[in-house]
Amino acid sequence: MTRARLVLGVFLAFMLVAPSVLPEFQVTLLNYIGLYSIVAMGLVLLTGVGGLTSFGQAAFVGLGAYTTAYLTTAYGVSPWLTLFAGLALTFAMALFLGYISLRLSGHYLPLGTIAWGISLYFLFGNMEFLGGHTGISSLPPINLLGVVLDSGRKFHYLIWTLALLALLSIQNLLDSRSGRAIRALKGGGLMAESFGVNTARMKIIIFVYAALLASLSGWLYAHLLRFVNPTPFSINAGIEYLFMAVVGGAASVWGAVIGAGILTILKQWLQDLLPKLLGQSGNFEMIVFGVLLVLLLQRARDGVMPLVVRYFPGPNKNLTPTTQALPTRARPLAGETVLELKGARKAFGGLLAVSDLSFSMNSGEILGLIGPNGAGKSTVFNLVTGVLPATGGEVSFRGERIDALPSRAIVMRGVARTFQHAHLLPDMSVLENVAIGAHQRGAKGVISAAFHLDRAEEAKLLAEAARQLERVGLGASVHDQAGNLALGQQRIMEIARALCADPVLLLLDEPAAGLRFQEKRALAELLRKLKSEGMSILLVEHDMDFVMKLVDRLVVMDFGEKLAEGLPQEIQVNPLVLEAYLGGVK
Amino acid sequence: MPFIADTAPANAEWLLNLNIEIALFLIQDGLTNGAIYALLALALVLVFAVTRVIFIPQGEFVTYGALTLASLQLGKLPGTAWLLLGAGLAVAVVELTQALRLDAARRIPAIVLKYTVAPAGLMWLTWWAAPQKPALTFQILLTLALVVPLGPMTYRLAYQPLANASVLVLLIISVAVHFAMTGLGLVFFGAEGSRTPPFSDAQFKLGVLNISGQSLWVIGASLGLIVVLYVFFERTIYGKALRATAINRAGARLVGVSPAMAGKLSFTLAALIGALSGILVAPITTIYYDSGFLVGLKGFVGAIMGGLVSYPVAAAGALLVGMLEAYSSFWASAYKEVIVFTLIIPVLVWRSLTTYHIEEEEE
Numbered sequence: 001m002t003r004a005r006l007v008l009g010v011f012l013a014f015m016l017v018a019p020s021v022l023p024e025f026q027v028t029l030l031n032y033i034g035l036y037s038i039v040a041m042g043l044v045l046l047t048g049v050g051g052l053t054s055f056g057q058a059a060f061v062g063l064g065a066y067t068t069a070y071l072t073t074a075y076g077v078s079p080w081l082t083l084f085a086g087l088a089l090t091f092a093m094a095l096f097l098g099y100i101s102l103r104l105s106g107h108y109l110p111l112g113t114i115a116w117g118i119s120l121y122f123l124f125g126n127m128e129f130l131g132g133h134t135g136i137s138s139l140p141p142i143n144l145l146g147v148v149l150d151s152g153r154k155f156h157y158l159i160w161t162l163a164l165l166a167l168l169s170i171q172n173l174l175d176s177r178s179g180r181a182i183r184a185l186k187g188g189g190l191m192a193e194s195f196g197v198n199t200a201r202m203k204i205i206i207f208v209y210a211a212l213l214a215s216l217s218g219w220l221y222a223h224l225l226r227f228v229n230p231t232p233f234s235i236n237a238g239i240e241y242l243f244m245a246v247v248g249g250a251a252s253v254w255g256a257v258i259g260a261g262i263l264t265i266l267k268q269w270l271q272d273l274l275p276k277l278l279g280q281s282g283n284f285e286m287i288v289f290g291v292l293l294v295l296l297l298q299r300a301r302d303g304v305m306p307l308v309v310r311y312f313p314g315p316n317k318n319l320t321p322t323t324q325a326l327p328t329r330a331r332p333l334a335g336e337t338v339l340e341l342k343g344a345r346k347a348f349g350g351l352l353a354v355s356d357l358s359f360s361m362n363s364g365e366i367l368g369l370i371g372p373n374g375a376g377k378s379t380v381f382n383l384v385t386g387v388l389p390a391t392g393g394e395v396s397f398r399g400e401r402i403d404a405l406p407s408r409a410i411v412m413r414g415v416a417r418t419f420q421h422a423h424l425l426p427d428m429s430v431l432e433n434v435a436i437g438a439h440q441r442g443a444k445g446v447i448s449a450a451f452h453l454d455r456a457e458e459a460k461l462l463a464e465a466a467r468q469l470e471r472v473g474l475g476a477s478v479h480d481q482a483g484n485l486a487l488g489q490q491r492i493m494e495i496a497r498a499l500c501a502d503p504v505l506l507l508l509d510e511p512a513a514g515l516r517f518q519e520k521r522a523l524a525e526l527l528r529k530l531k532s533e534g535m536s537i538l539l540v541e542h543d544m545d546f547v548m549k550l551v552d553r554l555v556v557m558d559f560g561e562k563l564a565e566g567l568p569q570e571i572q573v574n575p576l577v578l579e580a581y582l583g584g585v586k
Numbered sequence: 587m588p589f590i591a592d593t594a595p596a597n598a599e600w601l602l603n604l605n606i607e608i609a610l611f612l613i614q615d616g617l618t619n620g621a622i623y624a625l626l627a628l629a630l631v632l633v634f635a636v637t638r639v640i641f642i643p644q645g646e647f648v649t650y651g652a653l654t655l656a657s658l659q660l661g662k663l664p665g666t667a668w669l670l671l672g673a674g675l676a677v678a679v680v681e682l683t684q685a686l687r688l689d690a691a692r693r694i695p696a697i698v699l700k701y702t703v704a705p706a707g708l709m710w711l712t713w714w715a716a717p718q719k720p721a722l723t724f725q726i727l728l729t730l731a732l733v734v735p736l737g738p739m740t741y742r743l744a745y746q747p748l749a750n751a752s753v754l755v756l757l758i759i760s761v762a763v764h765f766a767m768t769g770l771g772l773v774f775f776g777a778e779g780s781r782t783p784p785f786s787d788a789q790f791k792l793g794v795l796n797i798s799g800q801s802l803w804v805i806g807a808s809l810g811l812i813v814v815l816y817v818f819f820e821r822t823i824y825g826k827a828l829r830a831t832a833i834n835r836a837g838a839r840l841v842g843v844s845p846a847m848a849g850k851l852s853f854t855l856a857a858l859i860g861a862l863s864g865i866l867v868a869p870i871t872t873i874y875y876d877s878g879f880l881v882g883l884k885g886f887v888g889a890i891m892g893g894l895v896s897y898p899v900a901a902a903g904a905l906l907v908g909m910l911e912a913y914s915s916f917w918a919s920a921y922k923e924v925i926v927f928t929l930i931i932p933v934l935v936w937r938s939l940t941t942y943h944i945e946e947e948e949e
Contacts, residue, residue, distance in 0.1 A: 053754055055761065100931065103938040107640055107753050111890060114883065115930035118923060126920040239761050246758060282772045290766025297759055298747045 004312040015160050019153040027152050029268065031224060033261050034159035038166050038217040040244040040256035042210025045170055047242065048250020048303075050206045051186035052106060055238045056097075056113030059120040060211045062233030063090050064218025066124060069136040069228040074129070079142050083219050087212055094211035098204040109207070117235045124230040135229025142223045155224050162220065163257070166213055169450040170253045173209075176449035177442045177461060180432055182206055183425055191423035194385055195416070195501060196408040196440030205446055214241075236286075240267075243293055249303020258304060263289070324456075326441045326464050328502050329414055331534050332363040332398060338505050338536045339384065339415075343393035344403070346379050346560075353379040355560040356393065361553075363504070366527065366537045368547045368568075371557035372580060377540045378420060380557070381507055384538070385417050386410040397505065412440050416503035418494035420510050420540075426483025430474065430493055433482045435465035437500030468496040472526055488515040492523065505536045512543045524550050548572065556580070610795045612912040618801040618870065620908020621808035622863045626885025627892070627900040628815065629859040634894045635832035636852040638753050639745055642760040645882025646767035647857050650733045651864025652873040653771070656780035658725045661717045665774025666732045667709040673739040674705035680743065701739075708732065722785065730861055737857025738850035740767075745853075746846055764879065771875035779872040804866045811862065812901070815855070828852060884911070884926060891933050903933075 019027050039057050047053045067086035071077040077085075101112040125133045141150040142158065149155045173179050181202050184192035189199035222228050240263065248259025270285035278284060296303065332338060340360040346353045354376045361367045369377050382388040384395055386407040395403040402410050416437065424433050438461045444454035469475055472492050477485060485493060491511050498506055508527075512520050520543070527537055527550060541547045547554070548568045556564040556571060558580045564571055571577055626644055633641040650666055657664035678701035685693045708731055715728065744763050748755060786799030819825035830838040831848040839845055860882075867873065867881070888904025907926060914925040 047754075051752075051754060053757070097931075100934045100938050104934065105753075107757060107894075108890070108934060108937075110754075110757055111640065111886060112930060112934055115887065115927040118880070118883070119927040122921070122923040122927075126924070236765075239765060242758065242761070278773060280776070282769075282777060284769055284773065286765045287769035287773070290762040290764070290769065293762035294744045294759055294766070297751075297755060297762070301751075301755065 002312070007312070015156075019156045024152065027156055029264065031152055031156055031159050033257070033264050034156075034163045035217045035221050035224070036241065036244060036260035036264060037163050037257040038220075039214045039241045040248065040260045041163075041166055041170055041253055042213035043242055043245035044248065044250050044253055044256045045173075045182070046206050046210040047245055048255065049174065049186070050182055050203065052102075052203055052207065053110045053242065054113040054207065054210065055110055055235060055242060056117035056120075057210065057214045057241045058233045058235065058238035059113075059117040060090050060094065060214035061218035061221065061237075062120060062124060062228075062230070063093065064215030065222035065228045065233070066130055066136075066218075068219050068222050069139055070130060072140050073136055073138060079140060079219070079223055083216070086215050086219050090211050090215035091208060094208045095204065098207040102200060102203045102207065113238070114235060117238045121230055121234050124233060131229070133230060135227060137227045139222055139226040139228070141226065149223070152224065155220075159220055159224070162216065166216070167253050167257070172452050173446060173449045174253070176454055176458060177435075177439060177444060178202070178205075178446045178449050180428070180436050181439060183428060184436055187423060187425065190387065191419065192436065192439075193407040194387065194411060195436050195497070196411045197436075198408060209446070236283075240289070243289055246293060247296060247303055249305035251302060251305035251309045254308070255303055255305035258308065262304070324460055325467075326438065326460050326502070329504070332504055334364055334534065336363045336398070337361075338363045338365075338398060339538065340396045341380075341384075341393065342396075344380070344383055344390055344395055345392040346376075346383055346388060347391045352560050354383065357557070357560070357562050358393075359555045359562065359565060361505075361536055361538065363536050364531055364534050365553065366531055366539060366551045368551035368554045369538060369540045369557065370542075370544075370547060370554060370571075371563070374559075375557040376560040377557055378509060379560075381417060381509055381538075381540065384410075384507060385415060408440070411501055411503075414502065414504035415507065416498035416501035416505075417507035418491065418498055418509055418511060420513075422487070422490040422494055424482045424490060424493065426481065428482055429478070430469065430480050430482050430485065431462060431465050431478045434469055434493060434497045434500055435461050437468070437497035438464050438502075441500075441502060465496070465500055468499040469493075471499065472496045473522055488519050491515065492519075495523075495526070499530075503535070505538065506530070507538045509540050510542060511539070512541055512546045520546055607795065608916065612916055613909070614795065614797060614801055616909035616912035617905065618804045618908070619911060620905035621805045622867055622881070623885045623888050623904035623907050624901040625808050625811060625859050625863050626882055627888035627904040628812070628897055629856040630882075630885055630889040631892060631894055631897055631900050632828070632832075633852050633856045634889075636828050637741075637745065637749070637849045638756060640753070640757045640760055640894075641856055642757075642879075642882070643740065643764045643767050644856060644860050644885065645878030645880070646764060646771060647733060647737065647860025647878070648864040648867065648881050649771055649775075649873060649875060649878030650736070650767075651729060651861030652782070652868035652877075653775045653780055653864075653875070654729045654732055654861075655725060655865050655868055656782050656873070657775070658712075658716055658728060659719070659782055661719050663709075663713050663716050664729075664732060666736070667705075667712050669770060669774055670732055670735060670739075671702075671705045671709055673736055673743070674701040677701045677739050677742050705735070726865055729865060730858065733861040733864075734854060734857045737853040737855075737860075740857075741849050741853040746849060749845055749849060768876050768879065771878075775875050777875065779874040779877075780868070781872045782868040784869040800869055804870070807862070807866055811859065824851060880923065884908075887926065887930050887933070890930060890937075893937060 018030055039061060043054070043057060064086040067089055068079055068082035071082040071085060072079055097112060097116060101108045124130055130136065141148050144158060147154065149158060174183065181192055181197040184197065185199055185202060192199050244259035244263045245256060246259070247262055248255025267285050270288055274284035275281045337360050342358050343356045344354055344358070345356055357380065369380060371377055379388065383390050383403065386402065386405050386409065390403045394401060397410070397413055397415060400413070402413065442457050442461050444457050448454040466478055469478055472495050474489060474492055474496060477489065482490070482493065491514065495508065495511060512523060515523060524546065531537060539547065539551060551568060554566065554568055554571045555562060556577050563580055564574045564577050626648070630641055630644055633639050654664040654666045678697055681697045681701065682694065685691065685697060712728055712732065740763060744759055745756065748759060784800040785803045788799035790797040819829055827838065827843040828848055828851060831843055831845065835845065838848070864873070884907050885904055887907050889900045891903030892899030907929065910929060911922060911926050915922045918925065
């Protein structure tokens, strides 16, 4: 038994006996911690993992609480039905808010949620039918299979069962195809998009997921107290939820439980202590919370969870043996034109980064794209992979225009790339990083992931990632953290990730940079092998020795234009090329 | 917290039958509040452009300005004097630690003078001057001297160690600072609200419209401050340094504009604008220790209309917020805040339909 399981067992046993042995006050405190944890878990997913944030979670809690309060008291609807009414209302609201603000830069969502949190708070307080500032009282208790949950002691089990289920669902989600996509959002989303992740959709999904958890917590809260008023759903409460998630940190979903626990107990203690100390009453704990959070973000930005996780090393990810492999796409015939650029052009304001560039390449060909720094090579990559829209001209892949397509549509057609500066998720294992490459070859979504209904597909995706790692020679590092790889290995890992996308055309941006001599030889070997299997490779590289020995043909660029095209030995003696590189040889 | 509600409905009774007069009165009200929101919106855009900080605590400077002036008018030593001394000591500790670590002992006298002796001196001056109830101009100057230095001190303590962090982390810091400053406001000013007497009791009649002297003060001072800011950014070397930092942080640094200087300077300006807004708003409405938050956020609604980058659109947006608030407090006073803050939704819809956005990389 691992240490983690032991602690989990003790925790569960404690939770099981707590209501029968602890005094009323402690049981109430535990109930609140459970309710807050559910909200904070959503924020760990949204903020800690996804890099987005919301200060309006308290308003979603309020939405869940007020929906059930109103429907159960005014119309006598069963609380089990109002739970779904609250969730449906929250879903619609979060979807709408997410849709309008997530298309904008990251800071519009938090600002939008502050405004929406304030409006909803004032709305609760001013609506006659919601009881105004006095609220709604005498909510019916929840009847769970004949047991009336009319005391905090009985309610404890419902709260913590749901909290643990929520926790499990997020853990499952993070450990899946969608989870890897969510974890890739934080770096800016460029890499995720180029492997087929619809990052905008993923952001909305996690925002809605977090909102639904908040709404669930609100439903529980309303029936625990059997009374609602606007105060607990104010913007300050929304901010405190975020503090809980930050204090706990994103290293594990358990951070939400720990953060909620620390803040709830600290608040209780400070609310006793500070008014005595200052001789007046008021929410003085705000000062301590504010200062504490500033210090925490300055000194330990990842919260307390990394300190805890260190003592509980998780097991390596199991590679379930699977006989089934992912389906692969039809390869082009030998000699078929794979990529064709016709007068491709990219202007940044007045600067022409790529100017009327035309070239084509065939299947099974290695084409080198070389040129001095600033010649526009990386821009060509961005045009071909759809990161940047072309200003003019055509880019075709296997006879189909792709210049108007987004990255994720292009990778689905069989174009995969590596990046000049390795784009990896340093905290994730090498295996999981590489599996992101196979994202568009899977189909299971968030809901199947949360309920672990995606295991067969997941096994295939991970097996594919392991196979590609083996293929590039990183088989021994499968379970290492990606951030611990040497720079050269990170570049090789990026190739494995690109291969996971089952590409027809591979775009490699300076793959040999930072590699040692032996590693370069191994890389050249690998690329030749891929070529012999029919792969087309477009290569940007500065190491001339490496390029000249490897490529079939070269395109030389300078100032965004094609300077020359031809076989390596022709390019080596081309006077224009020599002049561009060496500044003129007389 | 009522911001203008306590003027509009009170007048509503006798205005009910005078439609054009109501309209003009509400416009005056809207412009007066809108002018203050516009000032705050400008400060928010400035701070965001230079430091990438979404400056949620802007509103607390409004509160501190208003309540400091109110204390002085009662002849009391304002709590901000203690706060300034405390913040000064904290900055001194941070700066001294850094100076010792960098072996720069010669900086010690300046640090001690700037962050401990000066606040203590100011406190003594206030303690001596306040009971004598000096002239309003002197009270205002004293208020600014007590509140404005808190701006750069806040930057030094909370933001500077994280200057390179993502917008998201800086935003969470802002919310934490807002929390701490609101709580400190409660400690130093108490839960009671305060309202200062107007700068001028004059009433001007313009046709059917009564124009209050206070409205003219607010609008005039806001316009004056906007002109001063314009001259500062166009004509002075520090103003140009801030603009350069806003356009290109790395580039500005290469030509010798220190990011720490730019950060402190922009926070000084923001604190100045905040405190002045507080001084202007104090006679119009009762300000409590936590009133500033909503006032500041209304500035934000304006700033967001300008995408947090455009000064003119931000100012125009803030005026619109002021107008909307004045009219909604007349027609549906209970839903005033709901209407004002829900305005952000059409704004976001409009911005998301008109902006093509590529997520830039951070961290």
